[in-house]
Amino acid sequence: MPSVAESLRNIWRIHELRQRILFTLGILIVYRLGSYITLPGIDAGILEQINAQNDQGGLFGLFNLFVGGAFFRAGVFALGIMPYITASIIFQLLGAVMPAIQKLQREGDEGRRKITQWTRYATVIITGFQSVGYAINLKATSGAAIVVPDWLFFASAVISLTAGTVFVMWLGERITEKGIGNGISLIIMIGIIAFLPASLFNEITxxxxxxxxxxxxxxxxxxxxxxxxxxxxxxxxxxxxxxxxxxxxxxxxxxxxxxxxxxxxxxxxxxxxxxxxxxxxxxxxxxxxxxxxxxxxxxxxxxxxxxxxxxxxxxxxxxxxxxxxxxxxxxxxxxxxxxxxxxxxxxxxxxxxxxxxxxxxxxxxxxxxxxxxxxxxxxxxxxxxxxxxxxxxxxGGTSLLILVGVTLDTLQQIESHLLMRHYDGFMKTGRVRSRRR
CATH class of the missing domain: 1.10.3370.10 (SecY subunit domain)
Structure with a gap:
């Protein structure tokens, strides 16, 4: 069985795979940097003081985990990729009951492109509604951090959150197309990983x-x-x-x-x-x-x-x-x-x-x-x-399943590239790609 160091060297030798991995890492860095950009009209210092006094657990805390902390920081990526996933669920449910969508699903690439386009439009609509709810909740819980008139805050929040979600959706699609792994899943995973060091440190102390x-x-x-x-x-x-x-x-x-x-x-x-x-x-x-x-x-x-x-x-x-x-x-x-x-x-x-x-x-x-x-x-x-x-x-829960599932899926794609170039992957016995000699 090849060592991990040897597998990493093999990855670096393949130009296409190296470019895909570097592209994916670059997109994920852009996403992480964007999660720290605060919505217009919000005083980040006051908001941080309010968050330190409030309970950050519950479902909102879990949502904050998925978006890499942008939810409680009132970032432009506060809603993350969840509206896109919700839109995807809606169309998959409709595909089970509506013959027109079932027909599109059977038409191959052309039908999938049409459904993807409709999913994007639905994402914008869903994000619009969720951004209003987010702005109302932010006003109720952290109103002292809002330093502009309410009408201006609500208008800018809806526009910024919708644009942020669409941009994150675009980043995920670029990873899937030109990078390695499923872009949407990787964006969620990177937000979860960002919380692991702090959670581990708090548990130790x-x-x-x-x-x-x-x-x-x-x-x-x-x-x-x-x-x-x-x-x-x-x-x-x-x-x-x-x-x-x-x-x-x-x-x-x-x-x-x-x-x-x-x-x-x-x-x-x-x-x-x-x-x-x-x-x-x-x-x-x-x-x-x-x-x-x-x-x-x-x-x-x-x-x-x-x-x-x-x-x-x-x-x-x-x-x-x-x-x-x-x-x-x-x-x-x-x-x-x-x-x-x-x-x-x-x-x-x-x-x-x-x-x-x-x-x-x-x-x-x-x-x-x-x-x-x-x-x-x-x-x-x-x-x-x-x-x-x-x-x-x-x-357990969403965090562990996403981390394991996305990691295995990404490793399988990497090993596919390695095998096409006659290199051994990470595990020769087949636990990752089920290969048998």
Missing amino acids: GKANLFVFLIEIGALFLVTMFVVLVTQGTRRIPVQYAKRVVGRKVYGGTTQYLPLRVNAAGVMPIIFAQSIMFIPSTFASFFPDSTFWQGVGTATTNIFGFWYSLIFFIICVFFTYFYTAIAVNPQEMADTMRRQGGFIPGVRPGRQTSEFIDTILTRITFPGALFIGFVAILPAFAAYFGVLPGFAQFF
Whole structure:
């Protein structure tokens, strides 16, 4: 197995891969610098004093984690990429019920470009509404930091936040197109990583007993290993290919395997679920005098509370099934297999093969969905056992799943470039790319 240093040298030798990685790092640096630009009309010094006195936990604290701290700093990137993800969810839901969008999804690249364009327009509209809610909340909680008339602040905040989200969306698309990895996921991940050093330092200084801290690190390591194991877990279905004689050559006659991942949806369900959890609090900000909406907002912003954990768990399980149904098409797999002369032993080609694959997929998705839901609410259990809220978010939940999922996806893309140039990747035994000798 090649050493990490050797793999890094191989990466640097490939000009295209080196350029892609440097481009990605440059875009991420631009994003991090932009997260420190404050909205017009805000006194950053006064706002920092107010934030030091207020509770920065709950759902808003989690949102602040995703946008790299820009939410509480009242930055132009305060809403981050979440409006774009919400728009993507809407169109994927519409694709399941509207024939017109289903038709576009089946039209290949042209249909995807059309849906992407509509998603961008929807992102602007959603950001407009969320920016108004954000400005109202900022006025209510940190009004002393606003040094311009209210009408000017609201107008500039809506324009700046909308422009900031569109710019972040554009940065993510550039990473996906010219960089390495999924740009949207990497932007979210870099915001989460920015909080890890401070959270780790606070946890160390906050523990009087070093042994307890070491137990927490060990538990975090085990949880991370378990997440990696389930994320990479597959159910392999044997596929037999019939022999074909073409001239003097014989093709086929071999047994291969169709890998079905336990977590075929990846990190997307928990990102989708997190976006959905922001909707009730956004509506609650529009009705500050409504007892009902304030109760709903409170219940859906306490990330360590019972109702938040229950709702979040259910939404994660639902979106795991939903996204798996979108990402994996058993009928298409069966048709491709039949065209290539392949069949599953004991199963007839065609409809029965499609039903067999769908049955297996449903069975393995169930534990995968429960796993994602459990990991999503694991920070609540960590906080219950005395872990500080900031560090508890890395024991599971959205933070850990995003970090693991995005890291594995990026490593797979890097290794694809390495293998195309006949270099060994990070792991020769196949844990990352499932390669077998």
